Amino acid sequence: MSLPHAILTALLEKPSSGLELTRRFDRSIGYFWSATHQQIYRELGKLERDGLIRELPSQAPARGQKKEYEVLPQGRAELVRWTAAPQDPKPLRDPLLLRLRSAAVVGVTGVDDDLRRHLVLHRRQLDRYLEIEEKDFPPEKNSEVDRLQHAVLRAGIDLETFWVRWLERTISELDDA
């Protein structure tokens, strides 16, 4: 039950159309919650039916025409409720770790190459995050909003750092075989 709340958050930050939301889910929001345009359109329909958002009056509603949405008071209330409600951490579920476990049974052929490929990808993502940090969070930006957004970005940075280090170590250990 997180996608609707991701959309509500995004729409509160700035009223948008489905495609604009899709683009934002490819960039900033997508760094910790990804979604495709199909998911977004489906969810926008539900949120509108439930009275949490509404179409901004202005455009003629027709296929191929842009439709912008904004959050209604009920939507904001639901987001406040969800944000404050306790939630247990999700158990880890990672295909790469599963593949290593299965490699222990059927052999490592092929996995080792993919570890190296992942290492490249994670290094690239880490660099992207570090650039964003440098650009968007200079020391003087220190309001509560800044600190929260910076904490989220730092989670991304630290997670990518974990992957880079873990992959480096794991690759070098498999090479020693």
Added chain:
Amino acid sequence: MSLPHAILTALLEKPSSGLELTRRFDRSIGYFWSATHQQIYRELGKLERDGLIRELPSQAPARGQKKEYEVLPQGRAELVRWTAAPQDPKPLRDPLLLRLRSAAVVGVTGVDDDLRRHLVLHRRQLDRYLEIEEKDFPPEKNSEVDRLQHAVLRAGIDLETFWVRWLERTISELDDA
């Protein structure tokens, strides 16, 4: 498409019934791939229909009777194929980070308490992993299988360590407000 391969791996390690698998998914395997008994029974049915596993002949097949499964050659071949095939890293999708982002919009009330609760849970999980490491991976266990399994456990340890540190820092920054 990972659950069937998680089950194949588990069954290769040791032929089991649905409930036994469920228990193993609550412990060792569940540390990086969780699944409920409903998922497992549904998937066992599919794997059997597809000819990747079969019921061990011995028990009468009846409701309430234990059914043990073993992996067929076709199943092993599919697992080998899947293990070697490249797969992109899954994009991050974490509800807690999303909640921090929404807290930046609607206010932090409630989230802070839950951060503290998560910190306790992650510390506990980290301790569990460290105990397992001490017990199951003494320095002399150093075969390829050991090194692979140890690498997986170390990913768990490093990830929990990340959460503990990140939560400590984030909590203390929010308190400084």
Added chain:
DNA sequence: TAAACCATGTAACATGTTACATGATTTT
């Protein structure tokens, strides 16, 4: 005017979650 792109969607399916159902075995 054809191709590329913008924008919104449908359909089918795979996966994951929650609640409930049912028979067999063990314990009190």
Added chain:
DNA sequence: AAAATCATGTAACATGTTACATGGTTTA
């Protein structure tokens, strides 16, 4: 004999993925 536990499932629904459909606008 009742209660607890073992063991296997069904049903309904929510969420996520992949492939395709369709109309409008811009650009070569």
